[in-house]
Amino acid sequence: MGKKLKGKDLIKLGFPQNNSINIALGQIHRYRKKEKKDRILEEAKEVLLNPEKFQGNAIWGKVVEGLVKPVEVQMHKLRNTRAPFSIYGENEIDEQAKFQLYDALKLPIAKAGALMPDAHSGYGLPIGGVLATENAVIPYGVGLDIGCRMSLSIYPMKASYLQGKQHQLENILKEHTKFGMYETHRQKHDHEIFEREEFNEIPLLKKLKMKAYSQLGTSGSGNHFVEFGVVDITDVNNEFNAPVGQYVGLLTHSGSRALGANIAKHYSYLASKQCPLPKNVQHLAWLDLNTHDGQEYWLAMNLAGDYAKACHDNIHKRIGKLLGSKSIATIENHHNFAWKETINDEEHIVHRKGATPAGKGALGIIPGSMVAPGFIVRGLGNEDSLFSASHGAGRKHSRRKCKEKFTKSDIKHQLKMNGVTLIGGGVDEAPMAYKNIKKVMANQQELVEVLGTFTPKIVRMDR
Template sequence: MPNVSAPKNNNRTQVNNKKFMGNKLSGRDLIKLGFPKNNSINIALGQISRYRKKEKKERIINEAKDVLLHPENYKNDGTWGKVAEGLINPVVVRMHQLQTTRAPFSIFGENEIDEQAKFQLYDSLKLPISVAGALMPDAHSGYGLPIGGVLATDNAVIPYGVGVDIGCRMSLSIFDLPASFIKGKDHQLQAILKEHTKFGMNETHANKADHEVFSRSEFQDIPLLKGLLSKAYKQLGTSGGGNHFVEFGTVQLDTVLPEWKLESGNYFCVLSHSGSRGMGANIAKHYTYLAGKQCPLPKNVQHLAWLDLNTHDGQEYWLAMNLAGDYAKACHDDIHRRVAKAIGKRVVVTIENHHNFAWKEMVNGKECIVHRKGATPAHEGQLGIIPGSMTAPGFVVMGKGNPESLNSASHGAGRLFSRAKCKSTFTPSEIKKTLKNHDVSLIGGNVDEAPMAYKDIHKVMALQTELVTVLGTFTPKIVRMDR
């Protein structure tokens, strides 16, 4: 999105600043300029307060007057774009009501899914923008869309339909090393994870890596992202808390693709799960707020507020979301690069996928926005990773392109116990015993991520044989999580 600057005009009438009192721009100042008494004033003040508050009032006043005179020149500007849009084509904000009927949907593994998750999907299917939906067998309730929910919409994106952790994804790196490589190296591999992976809010790498993602124009064109660039740079190659992990294990490949240049067999590998860190969370928070202001909904579905992709904010979110997804991939790439370098071996195959994202895809012959909130893309021939828990296997899969699931599959086993329920149900000693029984070493981790908190991954996989073909099985051995 280009950063359109104000056109040069030497004959432009200068603002008489005697009319404007004080050092801070006010709504009264904008009304004096001739701004209509509508929401454009509030939008302008909000943007200026957030991103331009350190600039001189005189400069802002002159720029505001030019926006008023030539709004078409500012349609894509980071600060004034939404204001210009309101001046060119004023939109009346109105309460949206749910439809009386649901859009078509499918549920896979219905008997294994809690009722609240189903009702969350049902509500989303009544949005006037909804085209179709699906629920995966690992589904459980969340905010907005349920986790494991898939929703196709008409030219609109729901920030909470993507989720807070934009671009949360899986990445599996397979080495041309036998599974036996891991034997006798438990302490060595644990040391590598402790030194070369970082978790939580504050841990970062001492030696920062650069990445081409930081040169993207969005970091300069979108004020919100400009303010997040420094933190994103610091957090590159790190993982968050919760269920995010980096783990060593083995993968039994029963079916191999020619381009992998590997034979069927059991190999040493590293698997990671994390997303776009603080950058994605801030994007989700900002645009969810904007969506809620522009798209009022009944209280029970207010988290499903959407942004029209024909609007400035809709286009801006789409750019920001895609950047966050690319940043999440960059984080995984850096994690795997550091780990491979420490091991001293080369990765020969990488399999990866987002599972918190939105895509433009064809649904019933129409281009839609397909939200997958905790769901793996499973188009025909598409590769992906579906993890279990730290003591249960994960699976390398190939999508079958089932239109009933909107070309989707589960993103994991799915939670059986909430985090709060885990804390009141399980003890650290129980977790240690379970880990020992499965010959798994754990660095970090909390009770709320107990292996027992998750559904039976084998049952979940059995419920989606129509959606994916299993190519291989991952077995975790050494797991690193946040403390």
Template sequence: MAKLKLRGKDLIAIGFPQNKAISIAMESMLAHYKRETKERVLVLLKEVLANPEKFMGDGVFGKTVEALLSDKKKEAQKLNATRAPHTIFGENGIADVAKEQLYTALKLPIAHSGALMPDGHSGYGLPIGGVLATENAVIPYGVGVDIGCRMCLSVYDISPSYLEGSKDKYVNILRNHTKFGGREIHDNLNDHEVLDRDEFNTIPFVKKLKDKAYKQLGSSGGGNHFVEFGVVDVPANDEVFNLPEGRYVGVLSHSGSRGLGANIAKHYTNLAMKQTPLPQEARHLAWLDLNTHDGQEYWLAMNLAGDYASACHHDIHKRIAKALGTRPLTTVENHHNFAWKEVVEGKELIVHRKGATPAQKNVLGIIPGSMTAPGYIVKGKGNDLSLNSASHGAGRAFSRTKAKQSFTKSELKTVLNDHGVTLLGAGLDEAPMAYKNIEQVMAQQTELVDVVGTFMPKIVRMDKE
């Protein structure tokens, strides 16, 4: 069947107003009804025109309805002259460019309050380590490209001595049961209930991403993502962590929502930049109003991507547990690059945490260092000044490009040997020297979290082995 031939004058002829509703309707029809006849499509559009409220929130016709009901020209948004209230933790260790990014975000007309964590460094939109509370609006680049990126730690009742005495076994488990980057997929793919979610059927853009999401389930991204064996130290029994004092083998993974999240971030960022154009210095902070079709659609897609990221970690840890032949004693999981609906000063707001993690009272999390530095198992203190947040790691001291220029493979090898770490994969951009001192970062957030245990990496797998 020939491709649908639909023109603006066809829509005008059936009663469409001569505004943006025409272009939106034509784009939607060509995307979803391109093999239908023009007559059939016009019948559908007449129905939408006659009863637009019936199609509010519809995956195909929702945006057309919004355009029909509101013919407001999108004018460039102006930034406020003053910043919303904020607190910066570890300010002296954060580059000015990252602080300036937060200051710009705090001038958005939707900004309520913000914070910057001690691992802060520059990013797109919000800085990494940035926290921003907004009123009824979500910023796709305030969430980040790798939606729902997270840490997951499984703790096993295995003596850490086995990591050295049976090193080959643990190296092979990582080589055989983890996959990284854009090309590696598991030979035996697993199903997961997240793949049955309605969003894969009701959101047309997301529907196109399902096949790739299925193939990438249980895999990790490139860059700073990893799966590693290490030693978990619990100095004393904590009533929240609830693991007896002792030393254990742990599996720690760091990864996100893979291609699913990246595509969602790109698509809705482009929509946001069209709908809320901003001055050049703030263009990546464009937002979606949660009262709009696109805002609601992004919110659903973002939550789907976050749950998918969690499913990937669970699949990774399930595969490793099976290879170990035992079950974990406990698991700790937390995520960043996300937005939550939370009550701040008695009002429900959208709290963005880009490279920052939730740290509400007694909420557990894991804050990693580098591959030769400890990670910290923590519980939150619920500090209002940080918007109940903490850092998501040590944070970069060198950009990827600068790290490649500054360090050599020989230096990396020496550092790894000095710390007794076996590395599978990774480039110089992930050298431990490229990261801030995690102990200093932790010292700068004692108001935010209590430490209940540590994780020291011993066998690390990353991309590019």
């Protein structure tokens, strides 16, 4: 018997001569190639004789599916008609973003859609796009940065503290926040997230666990940030029992780091193989939630979302300790994720790619730019928007366009005019790259109500 396991070895065991052999070989070569051939064959025989015992198993579950109920691979056609949809702030949204939503609405699985007033074009779904589907999840409908989110801590400190301690606060951000692919904290913190069984049971996640551990409490590059600023509470009946007035706030924006990016790439590839689509919509390939890969992605996506929250919690804990203050409230929300929600009395998978959950009473934070206020909001539960709102001001100019159009001097001028200190940040994140947040908010008055604002004063970004 040769050392390398081959298809004929599985045929000898009694495997049917169909795609289940390719699936088995793929899983074994990907996850078990260092193990002895005899041992693997023994296990494979057990799978063949008692498949029900291995349903949901991280490695053999997919093989069982191939034996019992193989995934049908077929070219899917788009429907001729679109699922129902709503667009908010239509005049402020580029045509390409609208056409991307229109294409997504023709998917056989699409049930409803919406476009938020900060929308602009992206891969697959536009940024600011919301799509409800039937029992299927689109990895690119969630996005590469799974669980990208906002988190705002409000401290019982007067806003004047920011001016009086400007130098110390700048140093806190310089020395105690980490950005980009390679920066990590010298002193690592543990977290209960690493006890989660998904890290041990899903082979992909097992490989990513140490990287996730090293990146805990760090932020991504691009438009991710950690900011000190002024929180202005304007709603008397706010949920966090804070009197109307101004406070010190800490606002963070980041996601699930390398963990989320690798999950997105892996399952997007699997979706593209299982769900061939016309070229113009190939990024919208989906995974059926009744399949092994669909279930596995759902678990991995939720883990990545919880990990993103753990990263924010870690940043706020570190900085709160340095401030010597305990927050009186934390407002937080994902804006790159998929949820099981009831739309039109039916359970659907609601993808929000760059959109804030705005169900009745849901709290969220919608940032502006480094020189424009963000808004603390309460959802109004508008079903036409699929219970969603914008995730920010939205880009007016692409990163490439910013580099052609603006200079560092232009940014310095804007920062000076608004009394903002910037640490890091490139020309591609110029404040002028973004739409007018006040216009965006005016276009979604039926989606959220405003409880207060956050105005940035000291901003830390990558580079």
